[in-house]
Amino acid sequence: MAEMVSFEDIVGQKQALDVLEKAFKTKRLPHAYLFVGPEGVGKETTAKALFLKLVCHKQEGCNQCIGCRKYIKGIHPDVEILSPQGKNIKIGQIRDLERKLRFVPLEAPKRLILIPQAEYLSREAANALLKSLEEPPPYTLFILIARSTNYLLPTIVSRTQVIRFRPLSQEALKDLLINRFGKIPEEALGLSVLAEGSIGRALRISEKGYLEELSRLAHALQQPDPTFLLGLAETLANLREQLPTFLELLLVWLRQSLRAQWGLEDYPSIFPPPVPKSIIVTASHLVEESLQRLEFNVQRELNLLSLFLQLRELWNLAEKTEVSTKGASST
Numbered sequence: 001m002a003e004m005v006s007f008e009d010i011v012g013q014k015q016a017l018d019v020l021e022k023a024f025k026t027k028r029l030p031h032a033y034l035f036v037g038p039e040g041v042g043k044e045t046t047a048k049a050l051f052l053k054l055v056c057h058k059q060e061g062c063n064q065c066i067g068c069r070k071y072i073k074g075i076h077p078d079v080e081i082l083s084p085q086g087k088n089i090k091i092g093q094i095r096d097l098e099r100k101l102r103f104v105p106l107e108a109p110k111r112l113i114l115i116p117q118a119e120y121l122s123r124e125a126a127n128a129l130l131k132s133l134e135e136p137p138p139y140t141l142f143i144l145i146a147r148s149t150n151y152l153l154p155t156i157v158s159r160t161q162v163i164r165f166r167p168l169s170q171e172a173l174k175d176l177l178i179n180r181f182g183k184i185p186e187e188a189l190g191l192s193v194l195a196e197g198s199i200g201r202a203l204r205i206s207e208k209g210y211l212e213e214l215s216r217l218a219h220a221l222q223q224p225d226p227t228f229l230l231g232l233a234e235t236l237a238n239l240r241e242q243l244p245t246f247l248e249l250l251l252v253w254l255r256q257s258l259r260a261q262w263g264l265e266d267y268p269s270i271f272p273p274p275v276p277k278s279i280i281v282t283a284s285h286l287v288e289e290s291l292q293r294l295e296f297n298v299q300r301e302l303n304l305l306s307l308f309l310q311l312r313e314l315w316n317l318a319e320k321t322e323v324s325t326k327g328a329s330s331t
């Protein structure tokens with residue numbers, strides 16, 4: 001594993017970092033933080049950077065000392081990371097954690113617990129965790145991470161200090177893509193529009209060839225023969241966990257189409273041509289519904305196919321209406 005990112009490398013989150021830096025320097029860290037904000041804006045990176053400072057023998061995250069090195073290797077005895085096992089974070093994981101929390105930390109000043117996807121706590125696990133958050137041993141620091149406080153039990157939220165992370169500005173995102181990730185300026189500009197403030201999303205879009213798939217979809221939606229859509233649904237279903245990213249990209253395309261119709265922004269040239277105006281709102285709802293169905297584990301391919309066929313019908317209808325109104329106004 002390479003060097004860990006430090007606070008200085010985190011872009012566009014000055015407010016959040018100021019709060020954390022101050023608490024760290026004055027040794028007034030609460031027993032639990034909740035980092036909320038859109039995906040891919042640096043929440044987990046920040047949590048890990050703070051942990052690095054805490055395990056470091058020099059308390060700065062030097063990357064060199066034995067504390068830093070153990071942490072970077074993932075073998076520091078005072079650090080626990082709780083990720084979903086299968087579909088969620090299970091009560092057994094919280095019980096195991098409780099047992100460990102009874103003992104004082106071995107090497108670091110605190111026992112550090114990171115829950116990067118706190119949305120995935122099962123109800124039983126959340127209730128069990130609540131007890132640890134209510135009466136935590138003084139040497140614990142929890143960091144829970146979620147997209148929004150809405151996904152968590154209010155009782156959990158109220159026992160944490162909430163730190164909000166913002167979407168990155170388009171400018172900050174563009175600079176980051178060029179300077180840290182070596183993208184050429186034109187690509188960085190396009191990606192910074194598409195990613196809507198999330199560096200994680202920008203990188204995934206560029207790596208996985210989602211734009212090509214989106215162009216293929218735009219083309220297939222306008223074909224009389226639905227066979228193309230069948231093939232596409234099958235291919236995209238194989239994206240599995242990454243499928244929401246594609247559907248979110250589809251939503252960005254719809255939003256950009258709408259802004260272009262209002263004459264608000266330059267339409268990104270790396271996108272397929274805009275969607276007809278009259279279908280944008282309905283189409284967005286359909287995509288949102290499909291995203292929701294994914295959460296309920298509806299069969300992916302079927303879910304996509306049903307979405308695509310509905311979009312195609314909408315699109316065809318819009319074109320017919322536009323043709324007939326044009327026809328009517330010319331007579």
Ligand SMILES: [Zn+2]
Pocket residue numbers: 055056057058059060061062063064065066067068069
């Ligand atoms: Zn160190």
